[in-house]
Structures are given as structure tokens and as C-alpha cells.
Amino acid sequence: MATAYFSDSAFLRHDMGDDHPESPGRLRAIEARLKSCGLAGEVDWCQSPEATREQLQRAHPGSYLDQLELMAPRQGRIMADPDTLMTPFTLQAARMAAGAGIEAVNQVLCNQATSAFCAVRPPGHHAEHNKTMGFCFYNNIAVAALHALTFHNLQRVAIVDFDVHQGNGTVDIFRNDPRVMICSSFQHPFYPHSPIHGLREGIINTPLEAYSRGRDFRRQVENAWLHRLQDFKPQLILISAGFDADKRDPMAQLELDARDFRWITEMITDVARMHCRGRVVSMLEGGYHLGALADGVEAHLGELVQISQPAARGFTF
Ligand SMILES: [Zn+2]
Incomplete structure (x- = not known):
């Protein structure tokens, strides 16, 4: 079995304009x-189906889906919120981004792939239950998790989010759902400025001060996440993979680099090997410096591909 890789030319047609950082050039x-x-x-290139309304409705109310359909322009661009623009091609791309996560979950849980990476856009982790936010329309990772829980009857799914921005939408959707553990590291204080304290056990927010370096990130993540993930014993691990914590990224002030993205991926895949036969599905979120994004994805995907070759590496704990 190999690592499944999802992308599609439809994701390039969602274009919010030359000045917008969340650009087709990223893919x-x-x-x-x-x-x-x-x-x-080294990866299996896969088609991204469109998520159905029923699948999207596990994470978002029907009224929100209707509202987005009504807003969609026939031509030109409209603003869904101050950061997020819609074109005639946006919702199809968004349905396919969510659908890629669903198909990736199907392949990993049905032993057709060991792991999967979804190079999709628009991203998803800022989209709340009924609100577009931060370039996101449907919460791709939440739709994927709810598919694993509902359709495949899993009881425990972990979502690890190392984007530089807190995954507020994912937290909003799973605020009261103990079947999902969320580990999120992010620059703080920073966008999206959502509350990070007073949440249920199982939502682990790891704030990092501006200009934190890789060693700070690794120390805090290791201390805060590793034993919690081990105790939770996830049956599947999903990753909101943002690469905007790289020191070259123009939108934030953390100082990570590709070595840190490789390290976090290795930590996650080690937990996955111990508890869920290496089952990991990763979905692209942010990352706006094109060279840093390419470096980060190369490091991240390189580690995911290693899951397909278990003899190549041993456990690290
Ligand atoms: Zn981000």
C-alpha cells in the first residue's frame, strides 16, 4: 500500500485575485x-469526488449550506467575509476539497492506502459550524472526521493542527463532542482571536509566542500532546497541515522550518503506528510563502510515505 495523494485542477479555478495570499499558485x-x-x-494520485450535501451537513447546518449556494456569484467575485471571496467556481472546489478528505478516510480505513495527503483548497479549519472565516467555507477536516465517526463507526478520532493560526472552526464544531481530540498549536495572541481557555478536556490548545523557534515548538508540543494522544488511543489521526508557521511566511511570526514539519509528522505517525496501524489523513490548510510551502509539504509528505515502508524505521518510543 502506498500513500494516497489528492489534488485536482478544479482547486486552481477558485481564484480570489492576484493580491490574495490564498492563491492557486500554492498548489x-x-x-x-x-x-x-x-x-x-511514490504516491497514488487519486480523484477528489465532491462531498454530498448529507456529508457536509454532518458539520454544517442546512441553512448555512443554502446561504452559501444563494451567495455564489454567476460571474466575478463577491466577499463572503472580509478575508474570503467567492467566485463561480468556489463552491465546487470547496465540495471537492471536503470530498477529498472523505475519500482519503475511506481509502485509509478500508486498507486501500496507508496514509493520505490532500493538497486541496479552499482550506477549512477556520470555517465554523455556520460561518465562513479566514479563506474557509466548509471545514474539510471536520467533515472528514465526522465521516469516519458516522459512516465508519469509529469512536475516537484525533485531529492535530499545526497551522500557525488556531483551528477555531474545528474547535467550534467539536466543542461538545468527546469522540474527537483536538491538538492545536498556533501563534498567540493572533488571528482568529478565538477563546482558547475554558474548553472541554480533549481540546488541547498550545499557544506559542511570536518569534518562537522550532525548539520551543517541539518542547511545548511534546509536553502537551504526546501523552494525551497516547492515552486517547485514536483509531485514526487527521492532520490540519498548515505551513504558515515557517519563518519565511509573510502572514505570521513563528520561526519554524521544514525540519520542524518533518519532526511533528514523525511524532504523529509514531502515535498512529502504535494505536491505529499508521492510519493518517492529512489535509492542507495554510502556507503562503511558496518556497516554504513546497519545503514543508516535501518534508511532511516524505514522512507520510515512510508509513508505507514500516521496515525502514523503528519506533522512537
Ligand atoms: Zn494559517
């Missing part, structure tokens, strides 16, 4: 890097 930069570094030949 082009990733694809070019995977081809030049050879990883493109």
Missing part, C-alpha cells in the same frame, strides 16, 4: 516540488 508550487524531488512518483 502549483507543491506539485512542481513533488515532481522535482521524486515524491510525485
Whole structure:
């Protein structure tokens, strides 16, 4: 079994304008890097189906889905919120981004792939139950988790989010759902400025001060997440993989680099090997410096591909 890789030209047609950082060029930069570094030949390239209304409605109310359909322009662009623009192609791309996560969960849980990476856009982790936010429409990772819980009858799913921004939408959707553990590291105080304290056990927010370096990130994450993930014994681990904590990223002030993204991926895949036969599904979130994004995805996907070759590495704990 190999690592499944999801992407599609439909994701490029969602274009919020030349000045917008969440651009189609992000996926082009990733694809070019995977081809030049050879990883493109090591993964199974998969089609991204559109998520159905029923699948989206596990995370979002029908009224919210209706509202987005009504807002969608026939031409040009409209603002869904101050950061997030819609074009005639946006909702199809958003349905396919969510659908990629669903199909990735199906493949990993049905032993057709060991792990999966979804190079999708628009991203999802800021989309709340009934609110677009931060370039996000449907919460892709939440839709994927709810598919695993509802359709595949899992009881425990962990979501690890290392984007530089807190995954407020994912926290909002699973605020009262103990079947889902959320581990989220992020720059703080910073966008989205959502409450990070007073949440239920199982939502582990790990705030990092601006200009935190890789060693700070690793120490805090290791202390806060590792034993909690071990105790939770997830049956599947999902990753909100944002690469905007890289020191080159223009939108934030953390100072990570590709080595840190490789390290966090290794930590997650080690937990996955111990508790869920290496089952990991990762979905792209942020990352706005194209070179840093390509470096980060190369490091991250390189580790995910290692799950397919268990003899190549031993456990680290
Ligand atoms: Zn982000």
C-alpha cells in the first residue's frame, strides 16, 4: 500500500485575485516540488469526488449550506467575509476539497492506502459550524472526521493542527463532542482571536509566542500532546497541515522550518503506528510563502510515505 495523494485542477479555478495570499499558485508550487524531488512518483494520485450535501451537513447546518449556494456569484467575485471571496467556481472546489478528505478516510480505513495527503483548497479549519472565516467555507477536516465517526463507526478520532493560526472552526464544531481530540498549536495572541481557555478536556490548545523557534515548538508540543494522544488511543489521526508557521511566511511570526514539519509528522505517525496501524489523513490548510510551502509539504509528505515502508524505521518510543 502506498500513500494516497489528492489534488485536482478544479482547486486552481477558485481564484480570489492576484493580491490574495490564498492563491492557486500554492498548489502549483507543491506539485512542481513533488515532481522535482521524486515524491510525485511514490504516491497514488487519486480523484477528489465532491462531498454530498448529507456529508457536509454532518458539520454544517442546512441553512448555512443554502446561504452559501444563494451567495455564489454567476460571474466575478463577491466577499463572503472580509478575508474570503467567492467566485463561480468556489463552491465546487470547496465540495471537492471536503470530498477529498472523505475519500482519503475511506481509502485509509478500508486498507486501500496507508496514509493520505490532500493538497486541496479552499482550506477549512477556520470555517465554523455556520460561518465562513479566514479563506474557509466548509471545514474539510471536520467533515472528514465526522465521516469516519458516522459512516465508519469509529469512536475516537484525533485531529492535530499545526497551522500557525488556531483551528477555531474545528474547535467550534467539536466543542461538545468527546469522540474527537483536538491538538492545536498556533501563534498567540493572533488571528482568529478565538477563546482558547475554558474548553472541554480533549481540546488541547498550545499557544506559542511570536518569534518562537522550532525548539520551543517541539518542547511545548511534546509536553502537551504526546501523552494525551497516547492515552486517547485514536483509531485514526487527521492532520490540519498548515505551513504558515515557517519563518519565511509573510502572514505570521513563528520561526519554524521544514525540519520542524518533518519532526511533528514523525511524532504523529509514531502515535498512529502504535494505536491505529499508521492510519493518517492529512489535509492542507495554510502556507503562503511558496518556497516554504513546497519545503514543508516535501518534508511532511516524505514522512507520510515512510508509513508505507514500516521496515525502514523503528519506533522512537
Ligand atoms: Zn494559517
